[in-house]
Amino acid sequence: MNPVPSNQASEPAGSASPSFRPLYQQIKALITQSLQSGEWKPGELMPSEVELAGRFKVSQGTVRKAIDELAAENLVVRRQGKGTFVATHAEERAHFRFLRLMPDEGLPQHSDSRFVEVKRIRAPAEVARLLELKSGDAVVYIKRVLSFEGQPTILEELWLPGQLFKGLSAERLVEYKGPMYGLFESEFGTRMIRATEKIRAVTADASASEFLKVAEGTPLLCAERVSFTYGDKAVELRRGLYSTANHHYLSELS
Amino acid sequence: MNPVPSNQASEPAGSASPSFRPLYQQIKALITQSLQSGEWKPGELMPSEVELAGRFKVSQGTVRKAIDELAAENLVVRRQGKGTFVATHAEERAHFRFLRLMPDEGLPQHSDSRFVEVKRIRAPAEVARLLELKSGDAVVYIKRVLSFEGQPTILEELWLPGQLFKGLSAERLVEYKGPMYGLFESEFGTRMIRATEKIRAVTADASASEFLKVAEGTPLLCAERVSFTYGDKAVELRRGLYSTANHHYLSELS
DNA sequence: AAGTGGTCTAGACCACTTT
DNA sequence: AAGTGGTCTAGACCACTTC
Numbered sequence: 001m002n003p004v005p006s007n008q009a010s011e012p013a014g015s016a017s018p019s020f021r022p023l024y025q026q027i028k029a030l031i032t033q034s035l036q037s038g039e040w041k042p043g044e045l046m047p048s049e050v051e052l053a054g055r056f057k058v059s060q061g062t063v064r065k066a067i068d069e070l071a072a073e074n075l076v077v078r079r080q081g082k083g084t085f086v087a088t089h090a091e092e093r094a095h096f097r098f099l100r101l102m103p104d105e106g107l108p109q110h111s112d113s114r115f116v117e118v119k120r121i122r123a124p125a126e127v128a129r130l131l132e133l134k135s136g137d138a139v140v141y142i143k144r145v146l147s148f149e150g151q152p153t154i155l156e157e158l159w160l161p162g163q164l165f166k167g168l169s170a171e172r173l174v175e176y177k178g179p180m181y182g183l184f185e186s187e188f189g190t191r192m193i194r195a196t197e198k199i200r201a202v203t204a205d206a207s208a209s210e211f212l213k214v215a216e217g218t219p220l221l222c223a224e225r226v227s228f229t230y231g232d233k234a235v236e237l238r239r240g241l242y243s244t245a246n247h248h249y250l251s252e253l254s
Numbered sequence: 255m256n257p258v259p260s261n262q263a264s265e266p267a268g269s270a271s272p273s274f275r276p277l278y279q280q281i282k283a284l285i286t287q288s289l290q291s292g293e294w295k296p297g298e299l300m301p302s303e304v305e306l307a308g309r310f311k312v313s314q315g316t317v318r319k320a321i322d323e324l325a326a327e328n329l330v331v332r333r334q335g336k337g338t339f340v341a342t343h344a345e346e347r348a349h350f351r352f353l354r355l356m357p358d359e360g361l362p363q364h365s366d367s368r369f370v371e372v373k374r375i376r377a378p379a380e381v382a383r384l385l386e387l388k389s390g391d392a393v394v395y396i397k398r399v400l401s402f403e404g405q406p407t408i409l410e411e412l413w414l415p416g417q418l419f420k421g422l423s424a425e426r427l428v429e430y431k432g433p434m435y436g437l438f439e440s441e442f443g444t445r446m447i448r449a450t451e452k453i454r455a456v457t458a459d460a461s462a463s464e465f466l467k468v469a470e471g472t473p474l475l476c477a478e479r480v481s482f483t484y485g486d487k488a489v490e491l492r493r494g495l496y497s498t499a500n501h502h503y504l505s506e507l508s
Numbered sequence: 509a510a511g512t513g514g515t516c517t518a519g520a521c522c523a524c525t526t527t
Numbered sequence: 528a529a530g531t532g533g534t535c536t537a538g539a540c541c542a543c544t545t546c
Binding site: 073074097098100102193194195196197198199200201202203217219220221223225242244248249250251252253254 | 327328351352354447448449450451452453454455456457471473474475477479496498502503504505506507508
């Protein structure tokens with residue numbers, strides 16, 4: 001009667017540890033695989049819960065619990081009456097998902113991006129370490145300045161694995177409208193789903209003072225971000241210098 | 255047959271808006287009320303799901319979904335086989351819940367706290383605004399230095415509503431072991447459940463340089479935290495200066 | 509009217525803890 | 528053995544969207 005595959009049967013005999021994996025977790029892993037493989041692309045409508053339940057031979061409630069967790073992790077988006085969609089960075093509401101710098105007064109504004117440098121280099125040791133590459137592997141290096149309402153506010157450097165971003169050029173970056181993560185997702189099939197940032201206080205050196213139009217020695221936030229795609233694979237290193245004269249970094253603790 | 259109170263019937267006739275409130279949300283609100291009123295105290299075992307289902311005349315599944323959300327918000331903690339417990343700050347794992355400053359190398363360490371000043375004052379205008387008090391209302395002011403492995407790292411000022419923290423004294427603070435939130439919860443019945451921090455970069459002034467043993471002009475993180483208890487009521491303002499020579503502020507983006 | 513996600517119920521069984 | 532939370536199922540109905 002019960003179509004559930006035995007949890008115990010498939011475990012190695014010697015496994016003394018908690019060898020129990022709920023069915024909905026297994027379903028979640030299968031759905032994640034389909035997302036990663038591109039069976040359903042960002043922005044697209046996924047099969048309905050009923051359909052997935054049929055495919056996996058489980059009840060709708062079990063599929064539901066799996067999708068609930070994927071929605072909580074922002075991998076998919078549910079819309080009542082319409083269906084479940086693959087999350088995408090090419091959406092208005094996604095623009096500020098990874099940007100925690102907020103204006104002291106008023107609502108978040110869109111930024112203008114000015115690219116200072118785009119080139120391919122060999123990964124320095126520290127970049128290679130954080131991106132889990134071999135030292136000397138090819139990486140794309142990008143340097144840009146972000147301005148809010150005409151005020152230069154962020155000086156940012158990025159390093160991306162060269163292997164994943166083969167056709168990435170300055171021209172393509174300049175002509176693309178919207179956040180870079182949208183471009184990465186649509187043109188290079190790499191979707192960022194999570195990131196961690198380490199933040200420190202530093203002072204502006206000559207270069208930073210010039211790009212951000214602040215005095216040398218001005219205190220700045222330094223945010224070092226590592227972004228991950230499916231399977232917790234690191235695919236971006238970003239180091240930003242934030243001017244906090246009229247902005248602050250917002251952190252919600254819960 | 256259905257014990258569910260009608261969602262529509264009790265609505266005002268003219269209500270054109272989305273006047274629908276799922277049953278589990280109503281149950282969640284009722285449970286939250288009991289938490290807030292102290293019917294079950296921090297650290298205590300709550301009634302079982304079956305018992306609550308009986309009390310509220312709903313199915314166990316509905317109670318379960320309510321508690322699921324409370325657990326996700328860290329208001330309660332579930333333990334399989336034992337029961338559901340009211341969350342508490344007087345626990346090892348809660349110590350680092352609101353502290354995002356991590357050592358660059360090694361695991362998080364416990365801090366030593368040295369109190370510089372504890373007094374009652376009238377709330378300055380800005381403090382009153384952030385704590386939603388009237389300007390001039392009594393507040394408790396605390397200033398302290400936190401050290402990790404002997405190194406002074408955080409210079410912190412706190413403002414607490416005087417009304418809620420009547421017996422709070424320097425002696426009580428010094429003799430209490432563990433995080434301040436544990437003291438607030440056990441002695442003053444005020445439990446912090448959420449906070450927001452705004453972070454900026456500043457430079458050390460004469461006072462900060464003395465307390466943190468750094469040169470004047472050293473860049474520091476300035477974190478301004480407002481903490482909330484049940485009902486999104488602000489009950490603490492905290493302003494910390496963090497030395498980021500050997501530490502960083504960790505932010506998870508998801 | 510039909511299809512989707514969202515809620516609610518009732519009952520069975522499992523994993524874990526305590527008695 | 529008894530009690531707790533955790534999983535899974537099956538079916539009903541609701542709210543929302545589209546046809």
